[in-house]
Amino acid sequence: MPDPRIDVVVLTMNDRPSEEAAAQETLLAQAGVDVRVCVVGNGCEPQIVPPGALTVSLSKNLGIPGGRNAGAGALGREPDPAEWLFFLDNDASFPRTDVLARLIAEAQKRPRAAYVQPRLTGPDDVTTPRRWVPRLRASRPERPGTITTMTEGVVLVRREAFDAVGGWPAEFFLYHEGLQLAWQCWSAGWNGWYAAGIRMHHPLTSPARHALFHRLAARNRIWVAYRNLPAALIPLYLTAWTTITLTRAVRSGGVSETLRGIREGWTSRHRQDRHPMSWHTVWRLTRVGRPPII
Structure with missing residues (x-):
């Protein structure tokens, strides 16, 4: 059986070269999946691009949701778009080589899950700020379950659901676009899943x-x-x-x-x-x- 295909959108403003290089290195190391990447330059020409990746150079900064939509749209216009989209912050990284494969496996077990959220931690693989836990009772980030929002920068989304609800709300520019997308998915009859046993790493920065x-x-x-x-x-x-x-x-x-x-x-x-x-x-x-x- 061929590996599941996944389209990955990475948004950049060329402002984190070392973090972005590390993020792409761990992305390209993902095993058990067929990955296609689009790097979107939000008001710039992307400087760090994996071999064979698509690029989109936006003439101005459209904000995070607008930039991600541009990447998803470019991948969707390619022949045979993948069933899965993954949105990756350019300073996030995969601590293991099977993260994407495990996320897709979680989604395949839950056909009504429009999105699957890994647990986001700091580089120590333990610290999870409350704002990164996509549900109430955030004191237990290790507990999986159904969720009604998402952490936008590291999330697997089913392409069918993403296209059906119109993607990210570009007008928002920044903040709460994940809640908007999640509620639209729920309104369309889907739900979301928090796969707390699958980790991603991100610097412990404050919004x-x-x-x-x-x-x-x-x-x-x-x-x-x-x-x-x-x-x-x-x-x-x-x-x-x-x-x-x-x-x-x-x-x-x-x-x-x-x-x-x-x-x-x-x-x-x-x-x-x-x-x-x-x-x-x-x-x-x-x-x-x-x-x-x-």
Whole structure:
């Protein structure tokens, strides 16, 4: 039986040459899979490209979801696109040579899983910040199970589901695009799986290091709610989220930018493409422990 084929998208701005070279080295070492790679230069010409890989050079920075869509689109236009897509941060790495093969095996056992998420750890293979655990009860990152969101930078996605829901939300530019994609997959009848026994490595960086973090995270959270939730749940979800977010911002900084993002998200919400999930989907999310009000 031939090895399963997988298309891998790597997004770059040529800003992490050593990390990117290491990431690609571990990618090319993956065994038991037939890998095709597309390196997308987000506003640049990619400088580190594996032999035989496709390249896409975007004339400007489209943001992370827009850049990933460009890579997935380029691979999809190739003859016989793979059934599986893998999105790889250019500073993430595979600690073993069987990671992709094991992720596909997990997905094949779960035909309704639109995406399969490995456990993301620091380079020590142990430390998993709470924000990298794609479910509630994040204190036990080693526990696998059904999930309703994802960690976007290292995730396996079924091409059929990705294309059916329109891919990543390019308008978001950065932050919460994984929640949007996951909720759209759930609305379409799919689900997600956290394969906690399969690890990926990533530097232990904070998203707050980006100047746009507080504003875009706040704006996009409102967009996600308005795009996806039934009208009755939007005020419940946003009240809970705003309380938590502003409390954190008061403690650690970013209040003014968070308020700016809330204002921007609220005033622009009607320009979003609204496709509210059914109450049946709300029940499905609630049943697996993540009701869409928190």
